[in-house]
Amino acid sequence: MQVLRRHSSPFISLRENAKVPKNVVSVACLRDLLNHLASVKSNEKVNKAMGNTTSEQQNGTQIKRTLSQSPSKKLLTKTCSQDDASPESLIQLTKILVIKSLAEDNLDGISKNVFLKYVCNENKTLGNRLFHYIMASSRKEEPPGQAGQSDRVFNDLLSPSAFLASSNHLFSLLSDSAQLEFYIKVFSEDVTTITQAETYDLVFAAYQMAQLVQNTSCLPDDILSAVVRAALHGKDAISQKYLHSWVSQHCPRLVMWMHRYVTHILTVGHRTIPTNTKEEENDTDTPVLEEHSKSSCVTLHPALVWLLACSLPQVFTRPQKQQGLPHSSSLLLDPHHFIEKMIAALSPTHWIPLYNSDNHGLSINRFQHHVFSYHGPTLMFITAEDGRMFCVCSDLEWKDSKHFWGGDDCRCLQLTPEYKVVESGPKLIYFNTTSRGFPLGLQVGTDSKSRALTLDVNLSLIKYRNIPYKLKSFEVWGCGTTEAREFQMEAKTRERREAEKCRRVNLNTVEWKDNPDRYLLELAGGRPNYAHYDKKTQDSGTSS
Structure with missing residues (x-):
């Protein structure tokens, strides 16, 4: 048996890279041992005074019985008993967290402070709720006769066995629906309903764990609150099933980044925590904004970009592969081509500004000049009065036609004051400026009597479900590959050359x-x- 020595510091100094033996005794067990030895010595004095002696073998047996009944010995035994069912990296992480709790908080187990600091990256919104949810789940699994005993022994203290069981459950959540159902239960204190404040905490924690590095002076409260307002419809609380259904329809990947970060820490924490390093995971699902300064912070706030990445199809958030991977024969001839393909497959989509009415002028001709001939998906952000904002998502290139067009990934979203998907599906967009006898302007929606959006050809008035609003500005961003942007620039260069040729026509008399x-x-x-x-x-x- 090894006993940790106590130094002059109030904490116990341990080597970070040292392996923890299975027979380490914690402070709680050591305290029980010292109390027992003190009682044994007092009993020896009494026995000697009365002429009675006890053998060393009886004392050793009683000491072992005391250690076997201590809480720390039971925790270590439970942890070791789950070695076969859990990954080795997770078992090492559990032991490291137990040591950190012992050294920093002088507690035997996994303390709440250590859980927040090392597992949840000091995110109190997520850490507090996840910690209490794991503790509540472990108490429910206790036998009926032992229910409530852990409250007296472990106050804000997580047992290693409960941490292992919850971590294994997190690894088993593979689908977006299962992950969403789990985190809704984590942030809901009630069994069946979830309040407005708890819903906002869920959305805000998911946004924080997305780890967006773009700095902005605009606060995300209004944008994230738009999700809560749309989901609850002005109610104080809704059922968990309804929230799960609503999020699955309007932003199905809401908790994807949060779950990805937690599982990433559980996977690599045994390497990063002892050395105090970070192994950040490559994020290929969050778009990167090119020339972000050209757009207002309200229009493309990082929180709004993250919400769109949660809602839109992957054609808008991931680069499309123009060609497949090269054949093995061509790989031997040109390995650089293979490397370029692999880098492109692991890179996030770069959203490129194509048109901004504040910079290029509010005109239908300027819009056509900057957006047409871009062969890729685009996002049109329309800002109206009273802080209303809409987004038209086109998976095909823009064109002037008297017919509705668009693929299966077309979307029409309302961004503020409520965030929701208004309509989606093929043949959703109508744009006509040349065909006489047909409506002019932009129309979005499949219902001929009540279009989702209608924009006149003069770009002065926008109608949402036949309700008119004054148009303030709108901009278009390209979500395609770099090849699509290069092709558009080449097409514009050819148009300028043709225009120059037309200006320089010189005809002589003959x-x-x-x-x-x-x-x-x-x-x-x-x-x-x-x-x-x-x-x-x-x-x-x-x-x-």
Whole structure:
């Protein structure tokens, strides 16, 4: 048996990289042992005074019985008994957290402070609720005769066995639906309902754990509150099943980043916690904004970008592979091509600003000039009066047509004051500026009597479900690959060259006589005979 020595410091100093033996005795067990030895010595004095002696073998047996009945010995036994069912890395992490709790908080088990600091990255919103949920779940699994005993022994203290069981359960949550159901239960204190404050804590914790590095002066409260307002419809509390159904429909990947971070810590924590290092996971699902300064902080706030990444199909958030991986023969000839393909597959989508009415002017012609010929998915953000904001998501390139167009991934969203998906599906977008006899402007929606969005050709008025609002500004961002942007820039370069050629047309007299445009002008009427005019001019010049 090894006993941890106590130094002058109030904490116990341990080597960070040292392996923890299974027979380490904690402070609680050591205190019981010292109390027992003190009682044994007092009993020996009494026995000697009375002429009675006890053998060393009886004392050793009683000491072992005391250790076997202590709480720390039971915790270590439970931890070791689950070695076969849990990964080795998770078992090592559990032992490290027990040592950290013993050294920092002088507690035997996994303390709440250590759980918040090392598992939840000091995120109190997530850490407190997850810690109490694991403790409540472990108490429910206790035998009926032992129910309530852990409250007296472990106050705000998590047993290693409960931590292992909850970690294994987290690893088993594979689908988005299962993850969402788990975290709704974590943030809900009631069994069946969840309040407005608890829903906001869930959304805010999920946003914090997404680890967006973009700094902004705008607060995310209004944007995140739009999700809560849309989900609860003004109620104080709703059922957990309804919230699960609503989130699955409007932002199904809400808790994906939060769950990914927790499982990442449970996987690599046995390496990073002792050395105080970080192994950050590559995020390929959160788009990166190119030239973010060109957009207002309200329009594309990082919280709004994160919400869109939770709601939109992956065609908008992940780069599309134009070609498959090269064949093995071509890989041997050009390995750089294979490396470029692999890097592109692991890189997030870069959203590129195509049009901004504040910078390029609020005009339908300027919109067509900057957005057309971009062969990729786009996002149009429309800002109206009273702080209303909408988003039109097109998975195909924009075109002028008298028919509705769009693929299966088209979406129409209301961003504020309530965040929700209004409509989705194919043939959702109508944009016409040239065909006479058909409605002009932009229309979004499948219901002909009540379109989701209607924008006039003058870009002055927008209607949401036939309710008019004054248009303030709108902008368009490209969500395609870099090749789509390069193709658009090449197309614009060709258009400029053709325009320059048209401006520099020089026709001499011989070419003008045989040019068809000359005869068209004569047939238009009221035009002089240029040949006769030229002859009179020559005769007048000769006579003079």
